Amino acid sequence: xxLIRICLNYFLFFFxxxxxMSACNYHRDIPSKGDQIIQVFxxxxxxxxxxxxxxxxxxxxxxxxxxxxxxxIMKNITLPIxxxxxxxxxNITLKSAGDRWDKSGxxxxxxSGSDVNLLTIATGEKSFPESGEELExxxxxxxxxxxxxxxxxxxxxxxxxxGFYNDEMELRRPSYIPVWEDDVNWEVDVTDFLSELExxxxxxxxxxxxxxxxxxxxxxxxYDETEGPCYAKTETAMLPLVNTVYYINxxxxxxxxxxxxIVVEAKIPENAKNxxxxxxxxxxxxxxxxxxxxxKENIIYVDGQKxxxxxxxxxxxxxFRRFNPSSGTWFEExxxxxxxxxxxxKYKTKKLNERxxxxxxxxxxxxxxxxxxxxxxxxxxxxxxxxxxTFSIPEAxxxxxxxMNHWLISAYLVWDVD
Numbered sequence: 001x002x003l004i005r006i007c008l009n010y011f012l013f014f015f016x017x018x019x020x021m022s023a024c025n026y027h028r029d030i031p032s033k034g035d036q037i038i039q040v041f042x043x044x045x046x047x048x049x050x051x052x053x054x055x056x057x058x059x060x061x062x063x064x065x066x067x068x069x070x071x072x073i074m075k076n077i078t079l080p081i082x083x084x085x086x087x088x089x090x091n092i093t094l095k096s097a098g099d100r101w102d103k104s105g106x107x108x109x110x111x112s113g114s115d116v117n118l119l120t121i122a123t124g125e126k127s128f129p130e131s132g133e134e135l136e137x138x139x140x141x142x143x144x145x146x147x148x149x150x151x152x153x154x155x156x157x158x159x160x161x162x163g164f165y166n167d168e169m170e171l172r173r174p175s176y177i178p179v180w181e182d183d184v185n186w187e188v189d190v191t192d193f194l195s196e197l198e199x200x201x202x203x204x205x206x207x208x209x210x211x212x213x214x215x216x217x218x219x220x221x222x223y224d225e226t227e228g229p230c231y232a233k234t235e236t237a238m239l240p241l242v243n244t245v246y247y248i249n250x251x252x253x254x255x256x257x258x259x260x261x262i263v264v265e266a267k268i269p270e271n272a273k274n275x276x277x278x279x280x281x282x283x284x285x286x287x288x289x290x291x292x293x294x295x296k297e298n299i300i301y302v303d304g305q306k307x308x309x310x311x312x313x314x315x316x317x318x319x320f321r322r323f324n325p326s327s328g329t330w331f332e333e334x335x336x337x338x339x340x341x342x343x344x345x346k347y348k349t350k351k352l353n354e355r356x357x358x359x360x361x362x363x364x365x366x367x368x369x370x371x372x373x374x375x376x377x378x379x380x381x382x383x384x385x386x387x388x389x390t391f392s393i394p395e396a397x398x399x400x401x402x403x404m405n406h407w408l409i410s411a412y413l414v415w416d417v418d
Contacts (some may be wrong), residue, residue, distance in 0.1 A: 095163030098213020159369035161326030164227025283364030312365030
């Protein structure tokens with residue numbers, strides 16, 4: 001009986017090990033590259049400088065390309081190819097070089113396999129494909145057979161004057177903040193982008209700055225290679241669908257959602273599994289009553305069926321106050337407030353004017369000093385073949401006069417390769 005139990009235990013042990021090995025993509029003797037940190041940009045200057053010509057200029061010391069009036073920096077780098085599973089983080093550090101405003105920002109890559117892309121268009125080698133009436137002439141916002149829209153790694157909003165205005169704005173610092181921060185740092189997981197982050201890659205950062213002072217920006221990738229038994233990398237692929245960020249001068253504020261949806265067709269290959277859609281969205285402009293400060297539902301349809309709906313909104317913008325020294329500050333209207341009267345050892349009320357800052361207000365999915373985490377929508381029932389993706393913001397407002405209502409969205413499909 002004892003011998004039977006021992007044999008049974010051995011059987012269960014090896015069955016358990018075999019189950020793990022079969023379920024976790026196990027392979028023996030896969031070479032390790034180890035953890036790495038790859039610096040892409042180091043304190044590069046992004047600013048508005050119309051003297052920079054259309055072809056751009058290179059910074060000789062860092063081989064960084066500056067173009068689009070200086071508001072985009074790009075660099076061509078060679079990234080490693082891992083055979084083991086690896087987690088990849090993208091890390092940006094930013095500080096003001098004199099720009100005191102909150103601005104849209106985007107870190108992106110040029111997708112492989114397309115000669116017609118943002119870089120070749122920006123330098124005048126190629127042109128955006130005709131967008132037609134269905135896109136109201138908005139250039140370069142959807143991928144086509146000839147053109148692939150830029151793949152957005154990270155969306156962020158610059159803070160009001162972080163690092164540069166700390167001393168000058170000391171009197172604006174709330175008592176609950178010990179110091180103004182010297183810079184702001186964002187880090188997001190970009191492991192799903194691995195199929196586009198191997199070998200030679202063009203990486204860029206755009207900031208919608210209109211000042212000659214601008215910002216100082218650093219960027220790096222952090223690779224964390226697994227050390228466990230389940231260490232074979234799952235091969236992935238991705239397909240950009242839409243990106244409405246107006247990176248270069250021939251593009252404009254995309255208020256198209258005020259009038260119609262954006263519809264994109266995409267083909268799913270036979271070997272795709274675990275398909276998911278990544279979606280980044282932020283509303284902008286319109287002053288206090290516009291898309292930036294009013295809740296608006298975003299809806300995504302696949303082949304006419306609603307697969308996702310949400311209101312992109314953040315109520316925690318005041319938590320980023322330490323990054324916003326130059327944010328406009330004023331007094332709220334006088335209201336009754338409770339406080340402790342220490343002499344009488346009880347609470348009393350008093351009419352007070354409390355300060356509030358522009359950066360404190362809730363916004364459509366972004367706060368000054370924050371980055372935007374993509375929404376992930378699983379599409380387990382999506383079959384091989386051609387599908388129609390519809391992106392809708394039914395209550396979006398048009399860009400009128402100086403209100404400039406618009407929505408910056410980007411979306412891409414990711415799947416595991418069987």
